[in-house]
Amino acid sequence: MNSIEVRQLEYFLAVHDHGGVTRAAKALHLSQPSLSQAIRSLERQLRTELFLRVGRGLVLSPAGQALVGPARQVVRSVERAQTAVLRVRELHAGQISVAAGAGLVADPLAPWLACFRRKYPDTVVRVEESESDDGVAELVRSGDCDLGLTAGSIICDELEQLLVSEQHVVLVSPPGTPRSVGPVPLERLAGVPMIAGDRRGQAWTDVERAMAARGAGATVVVEVARTSSTIPLVLAGVGSTFLTLRLAIEAQARGAVVQEITPAQVRRLRLLRRPGDRSIGVSAFTNVIHADAKRWVTALQQQQDLGLGLVAAGAVVDARIRDARTAATSRQARLAS
Structure with missing residues (x-):
């Protein structure tokens, strides 16, 4: 299995947090097809569905529910790392x-x-x-x-x-x-x-x-x-x-x-x-x-x-x-x- 990118996890969390691909794409300033393709690519890598379609909306599958917590930890860790580097670069630390x-x-x-x-x-x-x-x-x-x-x-x-x-x-x-x-x-x-x-x-x-x-x-x-x-x-x-x-x-x-x-x-x-x-x-x-x-x-x-x-x-x-x-x-x- 190919390595999962942080960006893919961010897209996954955006769809979950915003309740659908359309609103998530707007918040991320992406086209809806691009976001949908990114989610499908992540599902192929994980070999499982992350979202289930219910009516006109999406809900998390059991695998998707299991991914939410770890995904947030990874994204937050990367954000903290970027902030730390930025503080050193701008001499707010170091x-x-x-x-x-x-x-x-x-x-x-x-x-x-x-x-x-x-x-x-x-x-x-x-x-x-x-x-x-x-x-x-x-x-x-x-x-x-x-x-x-x-x-x-x-x-x-x-x-x-x-x-x-x-x-x-x-x-x-x-x-x-x-x-x-x-x-x-x-x-x-x-x-x-x-x-x-x-x-x-x-x-x-x-x-x-x-x-x-x-x-x-x-x-x-x-x-x-x-x-x-x-x-x-x-x-x-x-x-x-x-x-x-x-x-x-x-x-x-x-x-x-x-x-x-x-x-x-x-x-x-x-x-x-x-x-x-x-x-x-x-x-x-x-x-x-x-x-x-x-x-x-x-x-x-x-x-x-x-x-x-x-x-x-x-x-x-x-x-x-x-x-x-x-x-x-x-x-x-x-x-x-």
Whole structure:
């Protein structure tokens, strides 16, 4: 016996539910002869009658009565499967994995993930941290992760590298630290107690090289594994540290003193992906990153064009972003209630 198609079961149920071929054909947008032929084909496959003609109508035969339940289960199972696939395709479900270099989860990945989750709340995001950019590249190249985020270029012909944003590195000092007039020269930090967050990360490596080039070594008094862990230590007066602007602004809101440095330190963020990977998840996350990074950079430049310094401009932009998110959350809460 040939395999029965789901479509045939749908036609069978339509004739039963609508009480006849004519009404079923109309509901299915089929011609009556086509539907009748499909039912006869199903009966031939099953080698039994499914309907009995009584007067001008049709009633189920004993075999037809036995088929109704299993047929509904099959049709519903297929519908659930199609819905599940559609939800994944449209990112209403499913998972995407991102590899991030050391120190990049707190900034910029955290705000990017927040934007992505607001747009695709049912999608699970898995984050893998790596101590090196090469480690990030290997996670993406091997297929363990869909995307990778690094703070420097890598040598890997097997991956695409997309420049997505830039980060400014600034000096963060304990509350009460005297402010300099203008950016703080790196050589002036010789002997200043420093807290190193993820010392192997690209941000710290670049700053230490810049200090060494100016004849000044960093006096590290405390090392911590995570960059974000340096903020409580700075606020407690243990020492100063270098942070990206967005993290520094958070520390400033809690009392830390944030200042620009010279020469300016800017690290370039790159997104890694396998060539030709244009899956829905990868494309959606990439689009969110590009959009959020562009909004931040554009807004920051606009404030600087108005005469604000880097830190002050960043504080204004960050405050506006927070206000906008709070307002959006309040609107969602009102709609939900």
